[in-house]
Amino acid sequence: MNPLGLYEPGSSALHRLGAGWKFAGLLVFAVLAFVFSAPLPLGALVVGVAAGYLVARIPPRRCWQAARLVVPVAVVVFLLQWWMLSLDSAAVVGLRLLAAISAANLFTLTTRVDDLVSAVERGVRPTRRFGVRPERIGLLVGLSLQAIAALSTIAADTREAQKARSAERSLSAFALPFLVRTLRHADELGEALAARGVGDDEK
Amino acid sequence: MIEFCGVGHTYGERTVLDGIDLRLPQQRIGFVGANGSGKSTLARTINGLVHPTRGRVLVDGLDAVRDGRQVRRRVGFIFTNPDSQIVMPTAGEDVAFSLRRHGLSKQQRRERAAEILAEHGLGDYLDHPAHQLSGGQKQLLALCSMLVLEPDVLVCDEPTTLLDLRNKRHFAEVLRQLRQQVVLVTHDLELLHDFDRVVVLDRGRVVADDEPEEALTYYRKLVE
DSSP states (O other): OOOSOOOOOOOHHHSOHHHHHHHHHHHHHHHHHHHHHHHHHHHHHHHHHHHHHTTTTOOOOHHHHHHHHHHHHHHHHHHHHHHHHHHHEEEEHHHHHHHHHHHHHEEEHSSSSHHHHHHHHHHHHGGGTTOOOHHHHHHHHHHHHHHHHHHHHHHHHHHHHHHHOOOTOOHHHHHHHHHHHHHHHHHHHHHHHHTTTTTTGOO | OEEEEEEEEEEEEEEEEEEEEEEESSEEEEEEEETSSSSHHHHHHHHTTOOOOOEEEETTTTEETHHHHHHHHHHHEEOOGGGGGGOOOBBBHHHHTTTTTTOOOOOHHHHHHHHHHHHOOOOGGSBGGGGSSSHHHHHHHHHHHHHHHOOOOEEETTTTTTHHHHHHHHHHHHHHTOOOEEEOOOOOGGGGTTTTTTEEETTTTEEEEHHHHHHHHHHHHOOO
8 A cells, every 4th residue: 555645537627737836835845844833833734735735626536545554553652742841843744744744645646646746856957057957856756656655566565475474573584584575676676667677878 | 670699698697698689670579587587687788777797788779879879769678666766656657757958838839748548547546556556457558668668679578477367368468469569578478479579588598489388388398
């Protein structure tokens, strides 16, 4: 299961808004979420994101997929903070987490990765004179999002293998195969990129 | 045409390929051999993914190492595990990704991706998460991501190993209909019966090179 949603086709205003604008908006939103340190403005941010889901007309099924991953994490963090610090701190951290992850999820639900990669490439193009390769930065962003899905699949497969050998409680029975499979995946992905000619234009 | 001229390759002390000399003008060529026989390494030398430590590999006269970039434009490669070939989150984006360096607009890339996915029965999966496709669909997606580049040669390294019987047959049928020269590395001997030529490798050497029936009979005796 992917903690960030994958693109949900649609024609809403949020879908039509340029990927670059949405990305900039997300960055501003994230900064606000970390600057605000009172429950009230953070609560307003959460309400704002919820309104974004309505505007984007995200189907309830997709909202539920996101909620069942984000809400338990936010609740656990909230309870821990409440226990260790105070109700106020717990509310701030919980709401901050909820707002930031929900906004990131809304962004990926309404933006094709291809559009995001193009926007990032356009955005960093002026840095080419300093030796930065915009295609590489764009590819990095695209691969980072894809990696979330790939690593989730590897983790799920590894957990199944762990269960099959009755080693659910063994950390090493999960960590070692997960690490090995992740490294192998990285090797294979590198080969696949080379086979598609990625990097050839820069030689 | 693909040519192997005295190709050898070693990983440290271990010799994986030893003096391979082959000219492959046929349309459909199969490579078989036991695990560790060197067939996957040989396949990877065709588009320069592996640089042989001895000899040269030529594709239409171009050296796969020296002219790697031009060779990779002519040679598509399909790997065993489709999950490792998927670079973008959705099927349409993954195919469109192949076209990013070809001077097409975003709209053109997307249209071309939609066309090729539809041609291969994945038309309804344009915006579908690629990792949620079935194994057979993922391998078809990997094929589409290569075919959209219109290569002259398609090298497939055990592409049906992770597929069930139905998907295996479907994938074989798709390969059969391609206009490209196909080099298929496989353990599925039934896929090779109507190929033009089958090469058998053993411990890095060519031990049989014939029409499918003869070569496969030799291979069966070899592994018995």
